[in-house]
Amino acid sequence: MKFKTIIEPFRIKTVEPIRQTTEAERAAALQAAHYNVFLLHGEDVLIDLLTDSGTGAMSVYQWAGMMRGDETYAGARSFYAFERAVGDITGFRHVIPTHQGRAAEHILTGAMLKPGDIVPNNRHFDTTRANVEHRGATALDLPIAAGLDPQVLHPFKGNMDLDALERAIRDNPGRVPLVMLTITNNSGGGQPVSLENIRGVSAIARRHGIPFFIDACRFAENAWFIRTREDGHADRAPIDIAREMFSLADGCTMSAKKDGMANIGGFLAMHDDAIAERCRNTLILTEGFPTYGGLAGYDLEAIAVGLYEALDPDYLRYRIRFVEYMAEKMVAAGIPMVRPAGGHALYLDAKRWLPHIPPTEYPGWALSLVLYLAGGIRAAEIGSVMFGQQPDGSEKPADLELVRLAFPRRVYTQSHMDYVCEVLEHVNTIAPRIRGVRIVEQPSALRHFTAKFAPLAPGVIA
Numbered sequence: 320m321k322f323k324t325i326i327e328p329f330r331i332k333t334v335e336p337i338r339q340t341t342e343a344e345r346a347a348a349l350q351a352a353h354y355n356v357f358l359l360h361g362e363d364v365l366i367d368l369l370t371d372s373g374t375g376a377m378s379v380y381q382w383a384g385m386m387r388g389d390e391t392y393a394g395a396r397s398f399y400a401f402e403r404a405v406g407d408i409t410g411f412r413h414v415i416p417t418h419q420g421r422a423a424e425h426i427l428t429g430a431m432l433k434p435g436d437i438v439p440n441n442r443h444f445d446t447t448r449a450n451v452e453h454r455g456a457t458a459l460d461l462p463i464a465a466g467l468d469p470q471v472l473h474p475f476k477g478n479m480d481l482d483a484l485e486r487a488i489r490d491n492p493g494r495v496p497l498v499m500l501t502i503t504n505n506s507g508g509g510q511p512v513s514l515e516n517i518r519g520v521s522a523i524a525r526r527h528g529i530p531f532f533i534d535a536c537r538f539a540e541n542a543w544f545i546r547t548r549e550d551g552h553a554d555r556a557p558i559d560i561a562r563e564m565f566s567l568a569d570g571c572t573m574s575a576k577k578d579g580m581a582n583i584g585g586f587l588a589m590h591d592d593a594i595a596e597r598c599r600n601t602l603i604l605t606e607g608f609p610t611y612g613g614l615a616g617y618d619l620e621a622i623a624v625g626l627y628e629a630l631d632p633d634y635l636r637y638r639i640r641f642v643e644y645m646a647e648k649m650v651a652a653g654i655p656m657v658r659p660a661g662g663h664a665l666y667l668d669a670k671r672w673l674p675h676i677p678p679t680e681y682p683g684w685a686l687s688l689v690l691y692l693a694g695g696i697r698a699a700e701i702g703s704v705m706f707g708q709q710p711d712g713s714e715k716p717a718d719l720e721l722v723r724l725a726f727p728r729r730v731y732t733q734s735h736m737d738y739v740c741e742v743l744e745h746v747n748t749i750a751p752r753i754r755g756v757r758i759v760e761q762p763s764a765l766r767h768f769t770a771k772f773a774p775l776a777p778g779v780i781a
């Protein structure tokens with residue numbers, strides 16, 4: 320290309336105002352939210368990087384699709400459009416719509432797991448882990464060694480440790496009914512998985528006759544990383560790479576709130592008739608009839624269009640560059656983060672940034688509070704609050720203390736990002752004064768959503 324600037328490959332047709340607040344207003348909002356950013360009102364947030372899930376902007380083609388939505392209870396035209404798109408991209412024979420990714424996980428784990436089973440994954444996302452554990456099974460994370468070190472530069476830090484997978488299956492005969500691979504690896508830093516690694520996982524699972532399912536939330540971003548980082552794929556269309564990824568698996572779970580470019584939705588897809596039947600039986604109980612599965616006809620249309628838009632090379636080039644641009648500025652400012660940048664997010668390394676706060680005082684959580692207080696930015700902790708609570712109620716510090724800045728798709732512009740960088744640079748100057756937090760009240764699982772916290776005296780910032 321002749322020019323080096325990678326632009327937002329869209330123009331803006333509808334805008335949603337965002338509101339500036341003062342630091343005093345934000346301090347009051349934090350207190351009212353029990354020092355949990357999940358409990359803030361969205362209107363009090365200036366730049367919301369809590370998640371890239373369901374927060375994207377839809378295109379004119381998606382909105383047009385929504386007007387075409389067919390709300391017929393059974394056999395709606397919109398379902399067949401959805402089924403065609405998912406089938407075309409994934410190649411799976413059975414396409415089962417769900418209201419979002421975790422519903423697909425809930426149904427799949429119910430159909431495939433029993434107490435005592437083990438599910439290997441490169442790294443389970445928190446809802447996947449909770450669904451596996453809900454069935455009395457063990458969620459086993461098998462990342463490669465490079466995936467555990469935020470500072471190691473490796474093109475595919477999301478890869479699974481294939482030797483460890485082989486061992487886990489050998490050492491637990493009859494107890495591994497499902498192998499999963501999360502693409503990209505969200506909890507491990509939004510890091511991609513190489514096609515070679517997917518092939519390796521597939522070969523091991525097939526040799527042992529174990530179904531292999533991809534958690535496909537960010538499959539398009541992963542395909543772009545394969546194209547740009549793995550030898551031999553530079554000229555391939557992202558859709559072809561995606562098709563090859565799926566061809567190596569027996570099925571997938573999907574949250575269409577990510578690379579489906581939709582505000583809600585998901586699906587389960589697979590080849591096996593018997594598993595599909597078990598899943599559809601549960602679907603009718605928990606989601607709805609198999610041709611809508613908890614979604615409106617218009618949602619199905621938005622996803623059918625969005626899946627293709629997520630695979631558009633101009634979009635993916637901009638999307639991945641957007642995150643990389645932020646990462647370059649952070650690295651230049653000396654702010655510790657997981658490197659290289661992930662596909663949908665940047666992960667600040669709170670363990671290194673705030674070494675004076677021990678894991679028992681939740682450094683990532685404290686950092687998320689300061690980002691809001693200082694700049695109205697909302698980000699999510701992925702550390703000992705999210706992962707430290709064990710099924711038996713005990714507490715075990717997480718491997719990493721990260722704070723994720725997740726970027727909604729097609730929502731914020733480069734100047735929004737320049738502002739975020741400026742806030743982070745300011746936080747860097749006050750980092751030694753940031754104080755930890757303690758938990759005042761918590762539920763028994765997925766505690767980060769609702770737990771109440773208190774800053775350790777005298778405040779979030781000393």
Ligand code: F0G
Nearest residue numbers: 370372419420421444446505534536574
């Ligand atoms: N798997 C992965 C890898 C995810 O990142 C998510 C959601 C899910 C499954 C569950 O999908 O939300 O539609 O039920 N991740 C969001 C996030 C919530 O912020 O990373 P869901």
